[in-house]
Amino acid sequence: TGKATQVKLVLLGESGVGKSSLVMRFVNREYIENREPTIGAAFLTQKCHLDDRSIKFEIWDTAGQERFHSLAPMYYRNAQAAIIVYDITKASTLDKAKSWAKELQRQANSGIVIALVGNKLDLAEGESEDDNSSTEDNERQVSEEDAQAYADEAGLLFKETSAKTSKNVDAIFTEIAKKIPSE
Numbered sequence: 001t002g003k004a005t006q007v008k009l010v011l012l013g014e015s016g017v018g019k020s021s022l023v024m025r026f027v028n029r030e031y032i033e034n035r036e037p038t039i040g041a042a043f044l045t046q047k048c049h050l051d052d053r054s055i056k057f058e059i060w061d062t063a064g065q066e067r068f069h070s071l072a073p074m075y076y077r078n079a080q081a082a083i084i085v086y087d088i089t090k091a092s093t094l095d096k097a098k099s100w101a102k103e104l105q106r107q108a109n110s111g112i113v114i115a116l117v118g119n120k121l122d123l124a125e126g127e128s129e130d131d132n133s134s135t136e137d138n139e140r141q142v143s144e145e146d147a148q149a150y151a152d153e154a155g156l157l158f159k160e161t162s163a164k165t166s167k168n169v170d171a172i173f174t175e176i177a178k179k180i181p182s183e
């Protein structure tokens, strides 16, 4: 037991990829369709309990950095962790995610734990193994293999998630927590 390790975590990624929805799912266990866009930045906290210790995430859900890129360093400075989100149904959002990864690896804390997250996995449901029927509901534009290969090469954690169904949302935060060095 003892005090939780506090970890500042920043979310980055193009507007509309689901950053706020992921945080709301992780912190409040809810998903609201067509939520109001984030103005400025939202700050939320949530604990993550590991076998041997607890991590308290202090989460900065940013907005505006999408248009006003110069604001971003204010949020990622001093961050020990970052989640870079793209939308698996929109290939251009992965390009943006890659440029965020490069920027963080150059400019952020040297020990920062970075996770790449491909969100909106529920929109690629048509590909599930027990569904051989049609893939017309599958809106996927980025393959899991390509994104995983990029993440491996760049040294990023990686998961595909759905804020809508909650798939892998807790899992990615737990993976990040495990990578945070103990105090």
Ligand code: GDP
Binding pocket: 013, 014, 015, 016, 017, 018, 019, 020, 021, 022, 032, 033, 034, 035, 036, 037, 038, 119, 120, 121, 122, 123, 161, 162, 163, 164, 165
């Ligand atoms: P942000 O701009 O990155 O913070 O994105 P938001 O969280 O505001 O989400 C943008 C839009 O995508 C909203 O209409 C959400 O309802 C939708 N969205 C977010 N996550 C998911 C998801 O996992 N699946 C689906 N189908 N839609 C999502």
Ligand code: MG
Binding pocket: 019, 020, 021, 037, 038, 061, 062, 063
């Ligand atoms: Mg938002």
